[in-house]
Amino acid sequence: MTRVEKLELLIDRKNINKRVKEIAAEINDNYKGKFPVFIGILNGAFIFLSDLVRELKLNVEIDFLKLESYGNNKYTSGDIRLLKDLNIPLAGRDVVVVEDIIDSGLSIKYIHELVSRHTPNSLEIAAFLYKKGIDKLEFDIKYLGFKVPNKFLVGYGLDFAQKYRNLKSIYVLKN
Numbered sequence: 001m002t003r004v005e006k007l008e009l010l011i012d013r014k015n016i017n018k019r020v021k022e023i024a025a026e027i028n029d030n031y032k033g034k035f036p037v038f039i040g041i042l043n044g045a046f047i048f049l050s051d052l053v054r055e056l057k058l059n060v061e062i063d064f065l066k067l068e069s070y071g072n073n074k075y076t077s078g079d080i081r082l083l084k085d086l087n088i089p090l091a092g093r094d095v096v097v098v099e100d101i102i103d104s105g106l107s108i109k110y111i112h113e114l115v116s117r118h119t120p121n122s123l124e125i126a127a128f129l130y131k132k133g134i135d136k137l138e139f140d141i142k143y144l145g146f147k148v149p150n151k152f153l154v155g156y157g158l159d160f161a162q163k164y165r166n167l168k169s170i171y172v173l174k175n
Helices: 015-028 046-054 104-116
Strands: 006-011 038-040 061-068 080-086 094-102 122-131 141-146 170-173
Touching: 006 038, 006 141, 015 141, 038 046, 038 104, 046 061, 046 094, 046 122, 080 170, 094 104, 104 122
Parallel strands: 038 061, 038 094, 094 122, 122 141
Antiparallel strands: 006 170, 061 080
16 A cells, blocks of 8 residues: 655745746846846756746756655655756856755755856846755845745655656655
């Protein structure tokens, strides 16, 4: 018999759509007349990235990074592996890294270091969710969707063992 997880609504689709449009408006203002590169972090950020870039009034280039730190677990192993590297040269470019959630902070620190080594003109982070209680990062998250409680979340790209990514809202996963 398979275990059934319970879901508790945290952020509904209406509020997600509203916040994505607000973030896009900020990015439109900040990158007017520029051709930024957006780097989506697979797999979780693909839905946020897709919704975000469709709201932009800019020409953008898109690439992806894929990391692994969770596997099929609810907690990070603390060991980050790069599974897919960048295909676009970033030297001298304006870069926006798009992440679904900043959880422990380990992945975003790794990504920030990795992208910085490519010597972009500028580097900003757009994170849809940021868990409260994370240690201070050495850089700012310029574009932030929501601060959320330190609970395991699914939906809108976030998964548990590859399930629930397709949900249109964000939910707390309860056992």
